[in-house]
Amino acid sequence: MSSIVHPLEQRIYSWFIANISRPANGTIYPAQEPLQNGWLQGLGSADISFNLPLQDVSLGVLALLALQTGVHRSGKLFPSVTLLQGKWNLRAYDFIVINLLKTILGFALLLVSLPLALPVICVFWVASSVTKLIYTLEFGSSVTKAEGMDSVWGVESKESRPFITINLLLSGAPDLDKIYRHIRTNILDKSDEQGNYCYKKFRQIFSQTYGYYSWKDVEDFNIETHVRMINLRKFYSDLDSQNTYNESENTCHQSEDVHSSSPCDTANSGPGTRSMETDELVHRYNVIIRLHHAIGDGVSLVRLCVEALVDTPLSPPTVEPRPTNLFLRAVMMVCSALVLPLGLLQVVVNFDHNALHGHHLSGRKVMTASRGLPLLVLKQVKLAAQATVNDVLLSCLAASLSRHFSRRSEEVNQVTAVVPVSFHDLRAPLTLTNRFSVATVKLPSAQTHTPIARLAATKSLMDGMKRDPTLGSVFWVVRAVSEVLPAPVAQLLLSGRGVTVAASNVPGPQQEISVWGDKVEDMLFWIPNRAPVGVGVSFASYMGVVKVGLNVDTALVHSRDEAQKLLEDMEEELYRLHHRLVLARQE
Template sequence: MAVNPIKSVLYYVSALLVLLGLILLLPVLLPISLYFRIYRLVLKRMILNSPDAVKGHADLVPAGDAIWLQDSPENKAIINAIAVLKGRPDIAKLQQILMDRLINAKNSKGELLYRKLQQKFVKKYHRDVFIDEDNFDIKDHVYQYEGALPKTKNDVQKIISMLSWRAIDPEKAAWEIIVIPEIPVDDPDDGSCEYAFLLRFHHALADGMSLVKLFITRIVDKDPSDQKITNKNFGGQNKVAQLAMAALFGPYILLERILWPADDSALHGPEVSGEKNVAWSRPIDLALIKKIKNAAKATVNDVLMACLGGALRKHLTDNDLPVPESMLAMIPVDLRGPVMDEALENHFGLVYLPLPTNIEDPMQRLKYTKSNMDAIKSSPEPLVSELMIKYSMSRFPTALTRPLYKAISEKSTMVLSNVPGPQHVLRLGGQAITTLIFWPPQKANVGLGISILSYAGEVRMGLIADKAVIADPGPIPELFEQQIKTMAKLLNVKND
């Protein structure tokens, strides 16, 4: 059973010793930090006075965004998401909607809200910079898929898989929406039709929560019943308490993450190929999951994480692969306040959650998972990671930051992102959106990305896997569904 490390006396002593060591090194570290800070400020002034800034528009990429530009050809930092809509597409109408609601949207001062959606990433004086596209055209970013139309769900998955790891033109703003004009429907005899579009946004533009906010408040049709997205305050603590804990435990957490051994399993370790396959589950009733969590005296996330651990365990045993004690998942934690603003940004920290894969009994696995989840809820780790990223990326050169974050990223088997979506059906151009699924990007040699998104009373799991790690990820979402059904049966929970 996991123990909350903050309550461990040994953890306190270790953290204090590391903090003391850091304080003793400050006479050496502070001048180095100051040198790099001055160096970066000089570069900033040179960039803002450059011809590009004078004749057009140039902005420095914020430190919290710039880290995502340290991606690789094998693991591009692109968030992929699919929306399925009823009816037939009208590309010109969609392009105009996005121009009106997004590209030309302005604040009360008459300034563009999302100028970065018309800007490309470039390097100037070793800094990442936003520069206006030479000739922005919405048609370069919103266009129709020209390949053969899918006949089956498997065909749709193949198309999304192929598009998911494709590079975005570096001479354009790093986002695109690709419309698949027709996809197979569950009941073709009723005369209905559906289409889909794949949204692809580079992570340096924004994180998942920011993009969900953008989608709900700016892209889809307005609905009088829409409510503001609100967040539960991270850790349930005030800002002063969070910062105090981060200051005390931060140096130790950073050292621990650097020295932590990397996961060793069949799903982690091989060099990634860069070619990806995607899969997703069928819709799972959110009401059923809530009944399970009530019966088990747990949370929805506890249940979902335990079932995910069970699905990965079953995948390994079904394929006669060794089962490790656990698999480490790197999880983004949103650090915004209770009410989100409209900015496109990255504002999250990271925690590492061990998913128990060596526990066969579902209820014991849930108990273990809940203990781990409770421990990380009070951990300062998310805030520590965000502060570390912003501090290091605003001062030190890529030659130092890239290997540091590569080493930290390589510890985990997967990136796991859980995003709450709206619980009513959205519409775009008057057409109902029936399905929303997304896939998070990975870093370094991590070859597995898993998402869980709730929308309109349903939950779906999305999975993207490098072909070198999992050739066919399709069965894993099905195993996830089975784990939920098994847990419901064990708890004598029935869906209405």
């Protein structure tokens, strides 16, 4: 892939991209593909980006297309438009009419809600500005108010801590002194031309000051308190280490602020992740990196990894220039603002109640990972179904959830999944921040669906989400609201009620990388749970195979084996699709 679509701006953060990997203990089927030079090269652009439909069509043609849809698509009223219909894609009819109705309804809701919401927002904005002034007068530059969507991840409880957990399998033997030097040089002490730290958040604590979330400088910062060697077998029995890691999480932070944003790196020699256990005979070790989500989202952290942490930084992907049609962009932004109320309702008004949602969370987590899913199989299924890799993976997830509910003797026709959508501009220099909107998708989990029918339904849902004009306005509203709201108010509003699953993806490098001189043989990660959502599914990719990480609260599953079965069902569904769509047609 030579370029990524401009971030009109709604590229899917949860790309579910799969590149090619060689896991240390996995099987690649049927074969590896040649490695690419760029860390995102070789990925199909349809899998990681999308363009809004008809963005170059004149408004006059759009109006005619909408009118023809209003006369039941007869094609008799405007024969010439029927030709345009085939030229510009039939699906544009539904997109235009539905969004025209959304615009009218959204505008009506906006007229009703704006007089009520605007005064409240203004009051909080004044309070936020006064708080910033107090920070400056009392603390100088040592305390700064958290900006934008960093505050979203300040909402924390004992049931759900907002930490991203990353697992790297490295070759060699751990050398703490070497690791200290590498992190200091590449991350902690790296500064810009003005002498300011490039990644200052790693030297700060994320907490509350005067009712708002803030970043506090740590005067006596010592990396040795954050990078440690731990042998889990010394602390837990095999049974405990296989089932949860909640106790180790609490122990790690007993002496730290509960909002501490600094990473906690440990060499893990216990069986906490079966697929990535330490093998001392071949000189491998695990590194567990835990990062507070307020430091940055997945896009920021991937860029940090490939541009700063690795021994040899990889070239960033090239990005196409922004669209030059300013009038069209302005029209799209206005339309997005008009349908904003409907977009917000779609995000916050969900009513899932099933075996995986609706129970009070325990705070104890089961964290497990799948075997590698080969990209070649995913691509073959994608091409055969005229879908995307995203569609295939989400369809497999929906099938897995369906089988889980069946084992619980429960019929659930659809499951709400929340999917982050990136608003990063890859042209800008790397900054650690959170820039994402959110979208919800109703995954088809009915047991009556065949694999092919479920994939078709999932593709239709994802296509609709990609065309959703509310993504941009939801991003700016959530960003503004999370910045001006005090922490207690944000804690009440920023929740995921009615949502069963949160899903995310890290698009890993296509080529082998190394850190502090040790080769990275495998990687996977887990996203945090945000109560009341107790199921987090993550798709990680590195050099060959997509791995699925599952983080689920023990209040929702009976055992680690039950959680592992969810991942096995995903793998089975993928190969079932591969057999029906690819192998059966070759026979």
